[in-house]
Amino acid sequence: MASVVNVILSGGVGSRLWPLSRKSKPKQYIPLFEGRSLFELTVARNQTFTDQTLMVGGIKNVDLAREFLPATKSQTIVEAAPRNTAAAIAFAALACDPDDILIVTPSDHLIENQEAYENIMREGIKYAEEGFLVTFGIQPTRPETGYGYIEYQGNDVLSFREKPNEDTAKEFLKKGNFLWNSGIFCFKASIYLEELFRFEPKVFRTSKEVYESANGGQFSADLSAKIPSKSIDYAVMERSERIKVIPSNFIWSDMGSYDSLYDYLKVKGHQVDGSGNMVIGTQKYVSFLGVENTILVHTEDAILVVHKRSSQDVKHLYEELENHNSPLL
Structure with a gap:
């Protein structure tokens, strides 16, 4: 039976929150949020509607995360070198059954209104079961220049836009059919791998080679260095015809700055x-x-x-x- 897996990405260093955030302890592990860290909150938020937790990150992040991961039904994948999100998610998909539903979440976002969040995620799971790759867009509240945007109609994506300047961001808000790109995704493991192979075969093949040649769970640093560094947005989401977007009404911030x-x-x-x-x-x-x-x-x-x-x-x-x-x- 297929499982719903929360894939938590924790490879960043939080450079825009220096000097609080350091390589030795990135922002997602700092207990700034009423005594809890963003990583801890991410794990807890997704427990009620997922069956497993799978974290992908570097060795330092894995060590920092270990105390917050569930005692059972959790797994970690330790990257030998950071190769961006397309590869990190490929590792997670390869570790899961083909029909498993992956809910991919960054570990450094702050989300409030748990009930609304769960409802939106369950809607995403339904689309994923139908073979779609789902992204979640946040209703913008200001002309933010630090986020990417999604132009949409209903649940269809018209275009993805890079971080805009202030004038462009104001124009997006005026048009009313743009969402902030949350960086949260949902899809079947097999569908993601199919689309990754279709659009970025080298990322797919090199990630698969690294995963399958692991020795005792340790990835080869030399092989890892051969993986092209591509984001999931560029590698798959901006190019696939299988994309659906769900406008989301939970309170969200990437806490990136x-x-x-x-x-x-x-x-x-x-x-x-x-x-x-x-x-x-x-x-x-x-x-x-x-x-x-x-x-x-x-x-x-x-x-x-x-x-x-x-x-x-x-x-x-x-x-x-x-x-x-x-x-x-």
Whole structure:
């Protein structure tokens, strides 16, 4: 009998949430959300309507995740090298029975309104049982430039759009038939592999070779390096004719940058001064003069000061530090 499997992807480092998020402990494992981490919340959220949990990630992520995974009916796949989401999901599909339904979820999203979420996921499972690849779109509430968009009509996808500039994002909202791309997917394992083979045969073949040649569950780093680094969006979702989108009404944020974290913490009662400035990570007295909507992030070895509207640019700072092999990562 086919199972419903929650495939949790946990390979990212959360570069836009540096210095809170580090390679040694990415953002999804930091207990910022009323004492719980995004990974912990992701596992719990999907337990009520899935039969198994399968996590795909690097060795450090697997070690950090282990205490939050179910004691039974859970499995981990340890990647030797990160090769993007198309390959990660291929590993999961190869580990499952062909008719198993995979609900693929990032491990670093915040979702509220559990009842609405479960209803939407069950609708996605029905489409997946019919052979469709399902993506879930979020009704946009602002002209967000940090998310991709889905142009849709009913449950049909008209187009996928990359992260827009502000003017384009405003135009999307004005048109009213665009959704934020949540990065959550649902499909049969076999259907995903069929479409991956159809559009990206090299990703399919090299991922299959890595999976089948594993020694004691250990993937070959040399073989893994041969897998083309492609996202599931580019490799399959933007090219297949089997796609359905479900407009979704649960509360969602990818928690990918400080503007999202700021909005969440503010709603939860985190202190903000009269000019909209916020301090994260310290109880020391901090005074902001002549600035507004600014976030100060304090850690033991680094301090970041960023304007809320520049939150996406933290990634560039992270990349600069990475280019200099900084120990601060």
